[in-house]
Amino acid sequence: RRYSETRHRHPVDAPGGVQPSIDEERRLLVQLRERADKVIDTTHLTVKDLRDTLHSLYGTGKSAMLVHVTSFGYKYGLPPAADLVFDVRFMDNPFYVPELSGLDGSDERVRRYVLQHPATKEFLQHVVPFLRFALPRYETEKKARLGIAFGCTGGRHRSVVIADEVTKAVREFWPGEIEVEHRDVDRPEVRT
Numbered sequence: 001r002r003y004s005e006t007r008h009r010h011p012v013d014a015p016g017g018v019q020p021s022i023d024e025e026r027r028l029l030v031q032l033r034e035r036a037d038k039v040i041d042t043t044h045l046t047v048k049d050l051r052d053t054l055h056s057l058y059g060t061g062k063s064a065m066l067v068h069v070t071s072f073g074y075k076y077g078l079p080p081a082a083d084l085v086f087d088v089r090f091m092d093n094p095f096y097v098p099e100l101s102g103l104d105g106s107d108e109r110v111r112r113y114v115l116q117h118p119a120t121k122e123f124l125q126h127v128v129p130f131l132r133f134a135l136p137r138y139e140t141e142k143k144a145r146l147g148i149a150f151g152c153t154g155g156r157h158r159s160v161v162i163a164d165e166v167t168k169a170v171r172e173f174w175p176g177e178i179e180v181e182h183r184d185v186d187r188p189e190v191r192t
Contacts, residue, residue: 011025012024012025012028038057040053040054048142064139064144064176065135065138065139065143065144065145065146065176066144066145066146066176066177066178066179067135067145067146067148067170067174067176067177067178067179068081068145068146068147068148068178068179068180068181069148069149069150069163069166069167069170069178069179069180069181070082070147070148070149070150070163070180070181070182070183071105071149071150071151071152071155071159071160071162071163071164071180071181071182071183071184071185072149072150072151072155072159072183072184073151073152073153073154073155073156073159073183073184073187074087074089074151074152074153074155075153075154075155076155076183076184076187078149078151079147079149079183081145081147082147082148082149083138083143083146083147083148084134084146084147084148084149085149085150085151086127086148086149086150086151086162087151088123088150088151088152088158088159088162089151089152089153089158090119091114091117091119091120091123091152091158091162092113092114092117092119092120093152093153093157093158094110094113094114094157094158095153095154095156095157097113100113100157103157104156104157104160104182104185105156105157105158105159105160105161105163105164105182105185106160106164106182106185110157110160110161111161111164114157114158114161114162115161115165120162123162124162124165124166124169127166128166128169128170131148131166131169131170132173135170135174139176148166150162150163150166154184154187155182155183155184155185155187156184156185156187159182160182160185163180163182164180167180
C-alpha cells in the first residue's frame with residue numbers, strides 16, 4: 001500500500017509492479033530475517049514512528065541530533081543545509097580596520113574586536129538562550145541534524161567569531177555531537 005499511495009518505486013523494482021517487488025524483497029531477506037533477534041513490522045508505521053521504535057530499542061541515551069554550526073559569507077550564498085540562519089552583518093566589521101582586514105575570525109585580535117562591541121554581546125545574550133530553548137524541541141521532532149548558520153559579508157571575520165562563540169556556549173549544555181565549519185574563511189579576500 002505504501003508504494004502505491006506514495007507512487008514511489010520499490011527499491012527492488014521487479015517486473016510486474018509493486019506486489020512482485022515486495023515478494024522478491026521478502027525472498028531476498030529470508031536469511032537475514034532468520035538471523036535477526038528483532039523484527040519490526042513497518043506496515044503501519046510512519047517514518048517518525050519507525051525512528052522512535054529504533055531509538056527506543058537501540059538508542060544510547062545520548063542525543064542523536066547532530067548540531068552543525070557554519071560560518072559563511074552572504075556574497076557566496078546561503079549554506080543549503082542551514083535550518084536556522086543568523087545575519088551578523090549589523091556588527092562592526094573588522095574588514096575596515098587595516099591591521100585586522102587580512103586576518104580572520106580565528107585570530108585573537110579579530111575576536112577581541114568583534115566581541116568588545118555592545119551589539120555583539122547583546123546578540124549572544126539572545127541567541128544562546130534561544131538555542132537552549134530550541135534544540136531540545138527540534139530533537140523531540142526526531143530531527144537527525146540541525147544546521148545553524150551565521151553569515152557576514154565575506155565569511156572571514158564576524159561570522160567566524162560568532163560561530164565559534166556560539167559553538168563553545170552550546171557545548172556547555174548540549175549532550176550530542178556538535179561540529180563547526182567555516183565555509184568561506186579561506187576564500188581570497190576581495191575588496192569591492
